[in-house]
Amino acid sequence: MTDSERQTDLLVVGSVAFDSIETPAGSVDNALGGSAIFASIAASYFGRPRVVAVVGDDFGADSYALLEGRGIDTRGIQKVAGGKTFHWKGRYHDNMKDRDTLDTCLHVFADFDPVLSPLLRRSSHVFLGNIGPRLQAQVLDQVEDPRFVGMDTMNLWISNALPDLKDVLRRVDVLFVNDDESHQLTGERQVLNAAREILELGPEYVVIKRGEHGALLFGNGLCRFVPAVPLSRVVDPTGAGDAFAGGFMGFIAGAGEITPSALTRAMRAGSVMASFACEAFSVGGLAAGDPAEIERRVAFLESMSA
Amino acid sequence: MTDSERQTDLLVVGSVAFDSIETPAGSVDNALGGSAIFASIAASYFGRPRVVAVVGDDFGADSYALLEGRGIDTRGIQKVAGGKTFHWKGRYHDNMKDRDTLDTCLHVFADFDPVLSPLLRRSSHVFLGNIGPRLQAQVLDQVEDPRFVGMDTMNLWISNALPDLKDVLRRVDVLFVNDDESHQLTGERQVLNAAREILELGPEYVVIKRGEHGALLFGNGLCRFVPAVPLSRVVDPTGAGDAFAGGFMGFIAGAGEITPSALTRAMRAGSVMASFACEAFSVGGLAAGDPAEIERRVAFLESMSA
Numbered sequence: 350m351t352d353s354e355r356q357t358d359l360l361v362v363g364s365v366a367f368d369s370i371e372t373p374a375g376s377v378d379n380a381l382g383g384s385a386i387f388a389s390i391a392a393s394y395f396g397r398p399r400v401v402a403v404v405g406d407d408f409g410a411d412s413y414a415l416l417e418g419r420g421i422d423t424r425g426i427q428k429v430a431g432g433k434t435f436h437w438k439g440r441y442h443d444n445m446k447d448r449d450t451l452d453t454c455l456h457v458f459a460d461f462d463p464v465l466s467p468l469l470r471r472s473s474h475v476f477l478g479n480i481g482p483r484l485q486a487q488v489l490d491q492v493e494d495p496r497f498v499g500m501d502t503m504n505l506w507i508s509n510a511l512p513d514l515k516d517v518l519r520r521v522d523v524l525f526v527n528d529d530e531s532h533q534l535t536g537e538r539q540v541l542n543a544a545r546e547i548l549e550l551g552p553e554y555v556v557i558k559r560g561e562h563g564a565l566l567f568g569n570g571l572c573r574f575v576p577a578v579p580l581s582r583v584v585d586p587t588g589a590g591d592a593f594a595g596g597f598m599g600f601i602a603g604a605g606e607i608t609p610s611a612l613t614r615a616m617r618a619g620s621v622m623a624s625f626a627c628e629a630f631s632v633g634g635l636a637a638g639d640p641a642e643i644e645r646r647v648a649f650l651e652s653m654s655a
Numbered sequence: 656m657t658d659s660e661r662q663t664d665l666l667v668v669g670s671v672a673f674d675s676i677e678t679p680a681g682s683v684d685n686a687l688g689g690s691a692i693f694a695s696i697a698a699s700y701f702g703r704p705r706v707v708a709v710v711g712d713d714f715g716a717d718s719y720a721l722l723e724g725r726g727i728d729t730r731g732i733q734k735v736a737g738g739k740t741f742h743w744k745g746r747y748h749d750n751m752k753d754r755d756t757l758d759t760c761l762h763v764f765a766d767f768d769p770v771l772s773p774l775l776r777r778s779s780h781v782f783l784g785n786i787g788p789r790l791q792a793q794v795l796d797q798v799e800d801p802r803f804v805g806m807d808t809m810n811l812w813i814s815n816a817l818p819d820l821k822d823v824l825r826r827v828d829v830l831f832v833n834d835d836e837s838h839q840l841t842g843e844r845q846v847l848n849a850a851r852e853i854l855e856l857g858p859e860y861v862v863i864k865r866g867e868h869g870a871l872l873f874g875n876g877l878c879r880f881v882p883a884v885p886l887s888r889v890v891d892p893t894g895a896g897d898a899f900a901g902g903f904m905g906f907i908a909g910a911g912e913i914t915p916s917a918l919t920r921a922m923r924a925g926s927v928m929a930s931f932a933c934e935a936f937s938v939g940g941l942a943a944g945d946p947a948e949i950e951r952r953v954a955f956l957e958s959m960s961a
Contacts, residue, residue, distance in 0.1 A: 445844070538751070540867070541885035561846070562868035565885070574959040576880040579847035579871070613961060653880040654960030655919060 359602040360469055361389040361595065362401040362488045363478020363501075364458060365408065365426070369438040370630065372445060374584040380631035381412055383435065384478035384501065387588035390635050391622035392476070392599025393419040394643060399469055401425035401488060403461040405432035415636060425469055432457035445583050446560055465491040474602040477521065478591060479503050482513035489520060497607065499598045500552070501525045501591065507533045519551035523568070525594045527558045540565060554612070556597065556619075558590050566616055571609055575616035576653050578624035578646050585630045589623040592635055596622030614647075621646040665908040666775055667695040667901065668707040668794045669784020669807075670764060671714065671732070675744040676936065678751060680890040686937035687718055689741065690784035690807065693894035696941045697928035698782070698905025699725040700949060705775055707731040707794060709767045711738035721942060731775055738763035751889050752866055771797040780908040783827065784897060785809050788819035795826060803913065805904045806858070807831045807897065813839045825857035829874070831900045833864045846871060860918070862903065862925075864896050872922055877915055881922035882959050884930035884952050891936045895929040898941055902928030920953075927952040 363385030369378045385402040392398040399422035404412075408428060416423050438452035461484060470493050477485040479501040489498065500521040506514050507530060518524060524547060532538055535546035540557055544567035547555045554568030561583075563576040597619035604611040621643055628634035669691030675684045691708040698704040705728040710718075714734060722729050744758035767790060776799050783791040785807040795804065806827040812820050813836060824830060830853060838844055841852035846863055850873035853861045860874030867889075869882040903925035910917040927949055934940035 443844075538749075539885075539887055539889060541887050544885075559868060562865060563880075563882075565882075572885060572955070572959055573961075574869075574882040576869075576871075579845075579850075579878060581845055581847050583845060609961070649878070653878055655879075655915070 358471075358473040359392055359396060359398040359598055360401060360425075360465075360472035360475045360488075360492065361385055361392060361398045361478060361598075362463060362476070362485070363388055363480055363591070364435055365402040365404050366435040366437050367407065368587060368631065369436070369452075370441070370585055370587055371439070372441040372585045373443055374582070375630070377585070377630040379436070381415070382437070382588055382631055384480070384588075384591040386416075386632060387591035387626060387635060388476055388478050388595030388598070389416065389421050390419055390632055391592040391595030391619075391626070392602070393421050394596070394622070394638060394640070395599035395603045395618065397422060398595075398599060398602075399425055399472065401463050401465065401469060403427045403429060403457050403463075405429055405434040405457045408434050415632070419636065425466065427463075429457040429460075439587070441586070445586055463488050463491075473497070474598060475499070476594060476598040477501065477517065478594070482506055482510050482517045485517045486513065486520075489517065497522045497601060499523045499525065499594060499601075501594050502530065504530055504533055515550060518547075521552050523554040523556060523597075524552045525556045525558060525590070525597075527560070527590065531555075531557050541567075556594075556616070558593055560586065560589070564593065564616060564620065566612055571612065573609070573613050573616055575613070575620045576650060577620055578650065580624060580627060583627045584634070586627050588632070588635070589626040592622040592626035593619035596620075617647050617650045618643075620650055664777075664779040665698055665702055665704040665904055666707060666731075666771075666778035666781045666794075666798065667691055667698060667704045667784060667904075668769060668782070668791070669694060669786055669897070670741055671708040671710050672741040672743050673713065674893060674937065675742070675758075676891055676893055677746040678891045679747065679749055680888070681936070683891070683936040685742070687721070688743070688894055688937055690786070690894075690897040692722075692938060693897035693932060693941060694782055694784050694901030694904070695722065695727050696725055696938055697898040697901030697925075697932070698908070699727050700902070700928070700944060700946070701905035701909045701924065703728060704901075704905060704908075705731055705778065707769050707771065707775060709733045709735060709763050709769075711735055711740040711763045714740050721938070725942065731772065733769075735763040735766075745893070747892070751892055769794050769797075779803070780904060781805070782900060782904040783807065783823065784900070788812055788816050788823045791823045792819065792826075795823065803828045803907060805829045805831065805900060805907075807900050808836065810836055810839055821856060827858050829860040829862060829903075830858045831862045831864060831896070831903075833866070833896065837861075837863050847873075862900075862922070864899055866892065866895070870899065870922060870926065872918055877918065879915070879919050879922055881919070881926045882956060883926055884956065886930055886933060889933045890940070892933050894938070894941070895932040898928040898932035899925035902926075923953050923956045924949075926956060
C-alpha cells in the first residue's frame, strides 16, 4: 500500500440512484444521486475514497467518468447486467426541507450483496451511508481492522429495523442523524438529551445535522457546533446530509489523529460540502467545488464564530 | 451623571404583562412577563437598565422588588390607578415553539403614552422592545442623542403597521427578528437574502433569532453566528427572544465601542440570557442567573466553535 493510498483510505458504501426531483427552484429527471455518490464526491476533496455500491446497465460511462475524474475508486461498484439502477422520485415543499416521496424503485438495489475486494477489506476508515443496517453490517463484517467508522441512517430503518440498527450502532465511532431521526431514535426532543441517549447506544460521537441551521457534534465530553454556510440560493437540498457526512469522514480519514480540533475542522468540511450540494440539482454543485472556494467557505465558517 | 450611570445607560421600553401559559412542561397563571421585563432583567447582568412601561394596580411591591433587586431603575414604570396590567394567555405546542394565543387583554397598555424623564431622555443606548412601532417612535423621539438603538418587533406589526415600522427601522442600529418575521418582512426565504433586504431598510445590523438553533448577526460586512446553549430541559420559551435582545443590548451598552468582537460577545450574552429564560416559567430562570453560571455558559458557547 502506498502512502497516498494509506492516507486516503476511506471506504464509502451506500446507494447509487437516479433521482427525479422537483423543488421550488425547478426539476430534474433521472439525475445521478444516492448516498454513496454524494458522500464519495464530498470525501474526494480530502482524499481518494473507494465506493462500494450496486448499479444497473443504465449507469453509464459518463457517471464513471465523473467519479473517476474526482479521483474516486469505482472498482467496488457492482454493475448488474440487464438491471436498472435504483430510482427515487420526490417533491420538496416550499420550505425546501419537507419532501414527499412520489416513487421508489429499488431495481438492482433489492439484491445488493456487497462483497469487498482484499484492498477494500483493509480500509482503515469506513462510511456506512444510508442503506439498511443489515447491509451496513455485512460491509463492516468484511473490513479487517477499521480504525474509524461512520454511519448514517434514516427514519425508515429506525421504524422497521431498529434491532439491526442498534447492532451496527454499537460498532461505529460516529453516527450522523438529523434532529427528527435523533428524536425518533431516543424519544427525546431536546438535542442534548437525544445526543446523550445515542452515545449510550455505542458510538463515541454523534453528529446531529440540522440543515440550514448547521450541525452539532457530541461525544467524549465535547460539544461542537458548525453553522451552515448561508446561501443566497438553494436549488435542491437532496444529498446535503450525505455530502456533510462524506466531507466529515473524508477529512477525518486524511487527518490521522482524532483530536477536538480535527473534529471541528471535519464539521466545517462537512458543512461546506453540504453547501455545495444545495446549490444545484444532482451532483452539479458538489462536483464543481474547487479547493480555493472550499478554503474560502471554511474561512467564512471560522469567521462566523470569531 | 456618575460614571456608573454612564456605563449602564440603557433605556428599555416594552410591555409589562401578567402571563398565563401552558407548555408541555406545565402551566402558570398571571406570572410576571412582557418584553420590557425579560429584556431589562437580561440587561441587568451587564449594567443598570432603566425601564419605561405601564402597569396597573395589580403590579405589586413584589414585582418592583424583583426588578430593583436586580438593579433595574423602575422610575419610568407608570402605574395607572384603578387599571389592570396587560394580560396574555397562551398555549405552546409539543414542539415548544409554535404557540396559540388564547387571550390578550391590553388593559392599561391600550392607553400607554410614554413620557420620558430628563434622565431617561439622556440615555445613550435604547432598546425598543416589542410594542407597536408608533409607540417605539414616540419613545425614540424623546431621547436626545442616542448612540445605539436596538429594536424588536413581531408579525402583528409587520402585518398591520408596516409603514410605521419601516419609519422606526430607518432610525435604529440593530433589528432583532426571528426567521419567520424576516421572511414576512422581506418575502425572502433564505436568511442571507432576508438579512440583506433588512439592512437596506436602514439598520446597521440585523440579528436573526432562531430559537434552539441559535442566532445570526449580519451587518457592516460581518456575518456572526452564536449557537443556543443546549439545554436538557426547556420549561417555557416565553421571553427568550426578549432576553436575547436584552442581554445583547446590555452587553453593548457596557462595552463602549462597537467592534466585531464586542458584537460576537454580545451575541453570546444574548444566547446565555435566552437559555436562562427557557429553564423556568416567567422570570424564574432569568432572574436566578448568576455571574459564575453566565461565565460558564459563555465559555461553553465559545468552546462549541473552538
